[in-house]
Amino acid sequence: MRFPQKVASSAVQAELKTITQKDVKDCYQCMKCSSGCPFVADMDYKPHQLMLLTKLGLFDQVLKSRSLWVCASCLTCSSRCPRDIEPAVIIEGFRAMVLREKSDDKIQAFHKPGMPRQALIASMRKNRR
Amino acid sequence: MRIGVFICWCGSNIKNTVDVERVAQEIKKLPHVVYSSDVQYLCSEVGQSEIGRAIDEHKLDRVVIGACSPRMHEGTFQQVMISKGLNPFYVEIANLREHCSWVHTDKEKATIKSIDLVRKAVAKTKHAIPLYSEQLGVNKRALVIGGGIAGIQAAIDIADAGYPVDLLEKESSIGGKMAQFDKTFPTLDCSACILTPKMVEAATHKNITLLTSSQVEGVSGYVGNFNVTIRRRATSVRSDLCNGCGECVTKCPKKVDNEFDQGQSKRKAIYTLFPQAVPNKPVVDRENCTYFKTGKCGLCKRVCTAGAIDFDMQDELVERAYGAIIVATGFDLNKPTHLGEYHYGQHPDVITSLDLERMLNASGPTSGKVMRPSNGQKPKRVVFIQCVGSRDKHKGNPYCSKVCCLYTAKHALLLGEKFPDMESYIFYIDVRAAGKNYEEFYEKARRQGAKYLRGQVSKVESLGDAENRLLVRGFDGSLGEQVEIEADLVVLATSIEPKADAKQLASMLGISSDQNGFYTEAHAKLKPFETQTQGVYLAGVCQGPKDIPEAVTQASGAAAKAIIMFNKGQVKSVPTTAIVNQDLCSGCMQCKPVCPYEAISKEQVAERVAGQTRQRVVATVNRALCQGCGACAGLCRSGAMDIGGFTSRQLLAEVDSL
Numbered sequence: 001m002r003f004p005q006k007v008a009s010s011a012v013q014a015e016l017k018t019i020t021q022k023d024v025k026d027c028y029q030c031m032k033c034s035s036g037c038p039f040v041a042d043m044d045y046k047p048h049q050l051m052l053l054t055k056l057g058l059f060d061q062v063l064k065s066r067s068l069w070v071c072a073s074c075l076t077c078s079s080r081c082p083r084d085i086e087p088a089v090i091i092e093g094f095r096a097m098v099l100r101e102k103s104d105d106k107i108q109a110f111h112k113p114g115m116p117r118q119a120l121i122a123s124m125r126k127n128r129r
Numbered sequence: 130m131r132i133g134v135f136i137c138w139c140g141s142n143i144k145n146t147v148d149v150e151r152v153a154q155e156i157k158k159l160p161h162v163v164y165s166s167d168v169q170y171l172c173s174e175v176g177q178s179e180i181g182r183a184i185d186e187h188k189l190d191r192v193v194i195g196a197c198s199p200r201m202h203e204g205t206f207q208q209v210m211i212s213k214g215l216n217p218f219y220v221e222i223a224n225l226r227e228h229c230s231w232v233h234t235d236k237e238k239a240t241i242k243s244i245d246l247v248r249k250a251v252a253k254t255k256h257a258i259p260l261y262s263e264q265l266g267v268n269k270r271a272l273v274i275g276g277g278i279a280g281i282q283a284a285i286d287i288a289d290a291g292y293p294v295d296l297l298e299k300e301s302s303i304g305g306k307m308a309q310f311d312k313t314f315p316t317l318d319c320s321a322c323i324l325t326p327k328m329v330e331a332a333t334h335k336n337i338t339l340l341t342s343s344q345v346e347g348v349s350g351y352v353g354n355f356n357v358t359i360r361r362r363a364t365s366v367r368s369d370l371c372n373g374c375g376e377c378v379t380k381c382p383k384k385v386d387n388e389f390d391q392g393q394s395k396r397k398a399i400y401t402l403f404p405q406a407v408p409n410k411p412v413v414d415r416e417n418c419t420y421f422k423t424g425k426c427g428l429c430k431r432v433c434t435a436g437a438i439d440f441d442m443q444d445e446l447v448e449r450a451y452g453a454i455i456v457a458t459g460f461d462l463n464k465p466t467h468l469g470e471y472h473y474g475q476h477p478d479v480i481t482s483l484d485l486e487r488m489l490n491a492s493g494p495t496s497g498k499v500m501r502p503s504n505g506q507k508p509k510r511v512v513f514i515q516c517v518g519s520r521d522k523h524k525g526n527p528y529c530s531k532v533c534c535l536y537t538a539k540h541a542l543l544l545g546e547k548f549p550d551m552e553s554y555i556f557y558i559d560v561r562a563a564g565k566n567y568e569e570f571y572e573k574a575r576r577q578g579a580k581y582l583r584g585q586v587s588k589v590e591s592l593g594d595a596e597n598r599l600l601v602r603g604f605d606g607s608l609g610e611q612v613e614i615e616a617d618l619v620v621l622a623t624s625i626e627p628k629a630d631a632k633q634l635a636s637m638l639g640i641s642s643d644q645n646g647f648y649t650e651a652h653a654k655l656k657p658f659e660t661q662t663q664g665v666y667l668a669g670v671c672q673g674p675k676d677i678p679e680a681v682t683q684a685s686g687a688a689a690k691a692i693i694m695f696n697k698g699q700v701k702s703v704p705t706t707a708i709v710n711q712d713l714c715s716g717c718m719q720c721k722p723v724c725p726y727e728a729i730s731k732e733q734v735a736e737r738v739a740g741q742t743r744q745r746v747v748a749t750v751n752r753a754l755c756q757g758c759g760a761c762a763g764l765c766r767s768g769a770m771d772i773g774g775f776t777s778r779q780l781l782a783e784v785d786s787l
Contacts, residue, residue, distance in 0.1 A: 003510070003552075023576060027575075
């Protein structure tokens with residue numbers, strides 16, 4: 001890979017920031033997320049790699065990846081991330097951006113108290129319910 | 130003679146491999162051994178009182194210990210002897226741990242070896258002679274070599290304690306490397322702002338004498354009584370007359386590469402080191418001054434209204450006496466031209482971290498503006514490369530330079546603040562942020578946008594494009610692929626190295642350096658600023674890479690050692706030194722040239738032979754200078770020279786017992 005690369009526009013980066021409310025820049029590549037992910041064997045980019053790609057602004061590679069849809073939102077990575085970045089939240093943030101774009105913004109935010117938001121949305125997305 | 134033997138279990142360290150009870154029983158059979166026991170922890174208070182009790186009950190006059198290395202507890206057991214009124218050199222220690230139980234696994238053989246070792250010690254102690262320390266007077270004046278932050282701190286502490294200090298500095302101003310920095314991590318304090326108050330304190334303290342433009346020429350003597358020859362270099366400026374107006378510097382026509390700015394700017398042949406220099410008096414660089422090279426010019430002398438320029442000034446050699454010496458000579462930063470893969474020295478936009486630091490500094494070559502050296506443009510993409518020449522067994526230094534991870538984070542932060550849309554990439558192997566608030570500082574750099582890529586850089590080369598940019602080829606371990614970055618500026622975190630003349634100074638002072646050239650401390654853990662030479666202490670990076678708080682800590686520690694010595698006013702000499710039996714000495718003086726400490730000299734003794742008084746030459750040892758190396762004793766043909774605590778009779782008795 002050669003830098004400079006095509007990076008996501010500041011608008012898109014800001015959108016991800018708004019959805020996730022997390023700062024990926026703080027990631028220090030400890031790889032704890034990948035080491036605990038139960039589905040890492042089926043992923044092309046592992047969770048820590050997705051975090052680095054996000055940090056570098058290489059959103060295209062994240063959006064084209066298999067990993068984005070293999071992620072089960074089990075939240076193992078989020079519960080263990082020492083920087084409180086919550087990789088599952090970042091990944092769901094990307095999924096949300098894809099859905100918003102593809103659904104012409106018809107998908108609304110739904111919030112049930114006590115339930116992690118992205119688990120609910122991931123379930124709805126996968127099971128169409 | 131009544132010998133008591135004590136074999137230590139050392140918990141399980143000795144007991145697991147050596148049958149300590151059997152050793153004690155076997156030794157009991159030797160003549161003169163009246164008491165023999167094994168104890169779980171001899172060094173503990175319980176163990177020590179058991180020795181004391183046995184001495185009293187059994188009227189022991191010699192003690193043999195089978196335990197750990199004497200380096201651990203020789204002092205402890207000697208104290209027990211002293212407390213019971215016995216000479217401390219009547220205790221002999223057999224090392225059953227480092228020399229036996231820790232290096233063998235066969236229990237039977239280790240036990241037999243232990244018996245041999247203790248029997249050897251018993252044989253040695255039979256011929257022990259009592260030795261007594263002398264009290265040496267102490268000259269209560271300290272010399273601090275090096276005027277950086279460590280030297281300044283040490284000088285201030287000793288001066289505050291009420292003792293006079295000479296602060297020696299090779300350059301024309303004190304301040305050292307810290308004077309070159311812009312900001313310091315993790316507080317981002319302006320370096321000069323926190324340094325200059327200390328510089329002023331050192332300059333104005335009534336107990337501190339600043340000797341700038343000076344260096345050590347020779348050292349002799351011993352702890353409490355060092356004689357140092359100092360060369361005060363001719364600056365050609367009379368500091369008593371100069372008022373620091375700076376006219377000479379302004380008018381001087383000769384420009385020279387400014388070493389303080391890493392060669393990125395020019396200074397004059399007559400110059401002050403930096404604006405806040407202490408003392409703020411200019412000096413003439415005779416190697417580059419036109420007057421000294423050709424006899425023409427002399428403009429500075431003409432414009433000086435105070436008449437302070439003196440071209441006839443000569444170097445002055447000054448002899449001074451000191452009780453303690455603190456070495457705080459600092460370091461140099463390597464310029465990695467020998468690592469061709471980084472293109473340093475071949476492309477102007479490949480710079481070292483110190484080059485960048487000077488650029489960031491408002492009084493630096495670019496007045497604080499960071500720019501690409503090649504075209505003066507602001508950089509849009511900067512690549513930092515860590516561990517250039519450090520952690521490198523192949524072509525560099527094997528050690529870690531310790532401070533670069535943090536100062537690169539600082540650089541990324543400072544550049545990010547100046548240029549918010551600049552991208553910075555940092556190629557690293559590990560990020561070492563072990564100090565207080567250092568991890569949080571690293572977080573700050575990350576949050577600001579510094580892109581850390583774990584992987585080293587293989588090559589930096591010219592892109593050959595219109596903007597004369599660089600191509601950095603590295604690797605990112607996280608993504609697992611090669612990464613190439615088109616960079617405007619490449620900053621190399623190069624290796625901290627000891628100064629070029631560090632070894633020379635070490636041999637003058639009688640201290641040693643390790644294989645990397647840093648001065649060796651007496652004990653890596655517990656004596657980090659003492660050396661093997663009593664009275665010479667270490668402070669700062671000359672002992673090993675460290676950050677500013679560590680240098681200051683070490684400086685205060687070294688100062689404390691000097692203050693302790695001065696407060697006592699006396700120093701106990703080490704009695705295990707060479708002793709001459711003048712009755713046997715033939716006066717051949719073959720011993721004198723082999724002594725590395727020049728401790729042996731000739732002496733005339735008067736004797737009465739056949740009714741007449743005769744003068745005879747014999748050798749005499751300055752027992753304060755002598756370090757007990759034994760070279761003279763080994764050489765002495767008459768057997769007149771012996772080492773206290775290791776006499777020939779003792780050593781031969783050891784050999785005979787085996």
